Amino acid sequence: MPQAKMTIAEIKHHLNNGTAQEDWIRNWRGDDRKGVRQLIEKYDRHMEQAVLLQKQYETLLSYEKEWRQKGYKYIAGVDEVGRGPLAGPVTACAAVLPENEMFPGLTDSKKLSRAKREYFGEVLKDKALSYHIVHVFAQTIDEVNIYQASKEAMMKSVNGLDIEVDALFIDAMTLPTAVKQLRLIQGDAKSASIAAASVLAKTARDQYMIELAEKYPEYGFEQHMGYGTKEHLEALRKYGPTPEHRCSFSPVQAVL
Structure with a gap:
């Protein structure tokens, strides 16, 4: 079955569990089902938040990095x-x-x-x-x-x-x-x-x-x-x- 034709429940499972492959996600972005679009929007927000938290934590490590270099x-x-x-x-x-x-x-x-x-x-x-x-x-x-x-x-x-x-x-x-x-x-x-x-x-x-x-x-x-x-x-x-x-x-x- 083409990945774009997965059920919404299957897509949700893969997105929530980190098992979705990049080409699957690209296909899902073109899916015209409302439920899939909502899942992708939620996934994108989650990824943006994850990137933000990672950057914030790296900033929090600035003193540690400086002192370790010493x-x-x-x-x-x-x-x-x-x-x-x-x-x-x-x-x-x-x-x-x-x-x-x-x-x-x-x-x-x-x-x-x-x-x-x-x-x-x-x-x-x-x-x-x-x-x-x-x-x-x-x-x-x-x-x-x-x-x-x-x-x-x-x-x-x-x-x-x-x-x-x-x-x-x-x-x-x-x-x-x-x-x-x-x-x-x-x-x-x-x-x-x-x-x-x-x-x-x-x-x-x-x-x-x-x-x-x-x-x-x-x-x-x-x-x-x-x-x-x-x-x-x-x-x-x-x-x-x-x-x-x-x-x-x-x-x-x-x-x-």
Whole structure:
């Protein structure tokens, strides 16, 4: 059967599964069936988006490429999440990406949907050369302040890597280590390595807060992840703080 005479369902199957040959697609472009035209239009939009994501990711690799040309082979991106919440840990991750692996669509975790973060989180756990995630909890945050707790989490995440890195790309922080560092403001939107660390830290912290919600269901941690939403503040006033709340933060202090 000529490929142009495939059923619409067959054409859809091949386009969706990447099994369509180029000459088939050329034939389908001349098909007068409305359903086929719609499939080709959708396919073209998908391919345009794929090319765009690939270019965006290549831009995100610009610092990594520059430093690798200087001889820095193993570069760890370092980022933290959870400075602002009233409850739960501040979480940091250090991640080392393989040089020849591409992750189109990866970017700052704040710009990704939850589903996309979880997808990339699983991919990165599988593909990263090394990564290490650290939680620093409320008691330490209250003892040393959130800035120092964030730095501690970042430093521990670097020290927990199972390979020796040549350089650190860090989101808006300088760490007390002799390893060569690049401090990037909004680094999770500028460096693939930092973006990877931000996704891994965010997904790990979110999972922790979801599990915490099972222990303290009245606070709705699975919804706001510890941030000071109206619902969270109302629960604080009604039930008081948990051991996971940061008592040095003024909204928590107000109910003590």
